Structure formats: structure tokens, C-alpha cells
Amino acid sequence: ETGVTQTPRHLVMGMTNKKSLKCEQHLGHNAMYWYKQSAKKPLELMFVYSLEERVENNSVPSRFSPECPNSSHLFLHLHTLQPEDSALYLCASSQEGGTYEQYFGPGTRLTVT
Amino acid sequence: AQKVTQAQTEISVVEKEDVTLDCVYETRDTTYYLFWYKQPPSGELVFLIRRNSFDEQNEISGRYSWNFQKSTSSFNFTITASQVVDSAVYFCALSEGGTYKYIFGTGTRLKVLA
Numbered sequence: 001e002t003g004v005t006q007t008p009r010h011l012v013m014g015m016t017n018k019k020s021l022k023c024e025q026h027l028g029h030n031a032m033y034w035y036k037q038s039a040k041k042p043l044e045l046m047f048v049y050s051l052e053e054r055v056e057n058n059s060v061p062s063r064f065s066p067e068c069p070n071s072s073h074l075f076l077h078l079h080t081l082q083p084e085d086s087a088l089y090l091c092a093s094s095q096e097g098g099t100y101e102q103y104f105g106p107g108t109r110l111t112v113t
Numbered sequence: 114a115q116k117v118t119q120a121q122t123e124i125s126v127v128e129k130e131d132v133t134l135d136c137v138y139e140t141r142d143t144t145y146y147l148f149w150y151k152q153p154p155s156g157e158l159v160f161l162i163r164r165n166s167f168d169e170q171n172e173i174s175g176r177y178s179w180n181f182q183k184s185t186s187s188f189n190f191t192i193t194a195s196q197v198v199d200s201a202v203y204f205c206a207l208s209e210g211g212t213y214k215y216i217f218g219t220g221t222r223l224k225v226l227a
Contacts, residue, residue, distance in 0.1 A: 031213060043204070043217040056213050088156060097213030101148055104158040 003027045006091050006105035014113055015081060021108045023074040023091030031055075031097050032074040034066060037088040037107070049074060050097055081112045115140050117207050119218035126195050127226050134190045134221045136205030142166075144210040147181065147188045152202040152220070164188065195225045 004025045013019050025032060034046040048056035049068040063085075065077040074091055088109050092102040116139040126132045138147065149161040162172060164181050172179045176193045192199055202220045 033213075033215075040219075042219050045214060048213040050213065090156075090158065092158075098208040098210050098215070099146060101160045101163045102158075102215060103160060104150075106155060106157040109156070 002105075003103045004091060004093055004105035006089075006108050008108060009106060010109045010111075012111045012113060013078070013081065015083075017081075018077070018079040020078065021076040021089055021091075021110075023076075023105055025072055025074075025091075025093040025103070025105075027093055027103060029093035029095050029103070030071050031094045032068060032071070033092040033094070033102065034074065034076050035090040035092065037090055043090070047076075048097065055097070078110075081110075083112050086110055086112045115207055115209065115214070115216045117205050117216050117218035119203075119205055119221050121221045122219070123222040123224070125224040125226060128197060129194050131191060131193050132195050132223065132225075134192075134203050134205075134223065136188045136190065136218060138186050138188065138205070138207045140207060140209060142209040146208045146210065148206040148208070148215070149179065149188075149190050150204045150206065152204065154201070158204065161190075192223075195223075197225050197227050199223060200225045 007022045031050045033048050036044045046060045047066040052068045063080050067075040088107045090107045091105040094100045094102045118137045145166045147164045150158040152158045169181050178191045180189045202222045204220045205218045206215050208215045
């Protein structure tokens with residue numbers, strides 16, 4: 001079974017819609033991450049959760065709202081997005097913050113129209 | 114401040130050639146970790162290697178090898194006898210122990226031509 005799964009894989013939404021991205025990890029890790037990957041930009045760390053507590057929030061606009069109900073699941077709730085939010089959103093997990101490698105999901109390709 | 118620089122934006126090689134991807138990092142910490150990831154066209158980043166700042170031994174895994182040099186703050190990645198399946202974007206990343214911040218370089222796109 002794939003270690004980190006993400007749904008949906010592709011999402012097209014209008015600026016007034018509300019949608020959610022889902023991530024699930026099957027690796028027994030205790031840290032989960034959301035990244036944004038835009039063309040020709042470095043990966044941008046958006047949010048980090050460790051044991052269901054948010055530990056990093058890198059000045060992300062409030063139209064992105066994370067949720068971590070347990071150590072295996074991570075959501076990213078989206079509302080009133082802008083076209084510049086179109087990107088690949090990657091979820092990752094790791095055993096501990098900073099020390100260990102991250103395992104990534106396949107990403108959700110988001111297009112905001 | 115932490116920083117990872119991958120100066121090579123794109124490299125094209127012909128199959129069976131050797132290729133080296135460069136990674137230069139900056140950090141003030143004495144304890145840190147370095148990583149390489151591969152991102153094929155499917156989009157998922159695949160972990161390749163992790164190195165801690167106290168272990169400067171070079172590592173070889175099949176056709177892949179890594180050269181870690183603290184004196185030049187570099188962690189370069191060499192693919193020997195490249196294959197078309199090696200075509201991907203490769204990312205170098207840095208983290209400092211005890212934090213949750215992983216700093217990624219901008220990636221190097223490798224194209225291996227048949």
C-alpha cells in the first residue's frame with residue numbers, strides 16, 4: 001500500500017467555491033506537512049502538525065485552513081481562493097521533525113478559475 | 114539563515130553518461146541533515162538519501178553516489194551510466210535538528226536522452 005495518499009489528484013474550483021484536500025499516511029509517522037509547489041519556485045512549507053498539534057504556520061493566507069484530526073489524517077480546507085493559488089499541493093509525513101526524511105504523497109493539482 | 118542552492122536549473126545528457134547534480138547549503142547550526150529527493154513526472158517526491166552533519170562519508174547505492182563536503186558546504190549527487198528512467202527533477206534539502214523546517218532548493222531538471 002502506498003505510504004502517503006492524497007485525494008483528489010486533480011481539482012478545478014472557482015474563486016467562490018469551498019473544497020477540501022485530504023491526506024492520509026500509513027507509515028505510523030507523527031508529523032505531517034502541507035507544501036505548495038508552484039512552477040519555478042522552491043517548495044513552500046505551509047503547515048506542520050506534530051502529534052495533531054500545529055507547530056509551524058508560515059504566513060499562509062487565511063483562505064487556507066488546515067485540520068489534523070489524528071496523526072494519520074491531514075486536511076487542507078480551501079475557500080475563496082485566487083488564481084495565483086493554482087499549484088501542486090503536496091502532503092508529506094515524517095517520523096520526527098527535522099531529523100528524518102519526509103515521505104510525500106502524489107499531490108493534488110489545483111486549478112483556480 | 115538556512116539556504117539551499119541548486120545552481121543547475123536543467124541538465125541534458127545522453128544515456129550512459131555520468132552526471133553530477135550540485136547542491137550548496139548554508140546553515141549556522143552544527144547539527145543538521147541533508148536530503149536528496151527525486152520528483153518524476155508523476156509528481157510524487159521520492160526520498161533518496163539522508164545525511165547528518167557528523168557523517169562525511171561518501172555513499173554509493175547502485176548507480177547513485179553522494180559526496181558530502183563540509184569544507185565547501187556541498188552535498189553533490191552523481192548518477193553513473195545514466196538511464197532514461199533517471200529523467201526527473203531532483204531536489205536537495207536541508208533541515209536543522211529539532212525543527213520542523215525543511216528548506217528545499219529550487220531543483221535540477223535532468224533529461225536523459227536515449
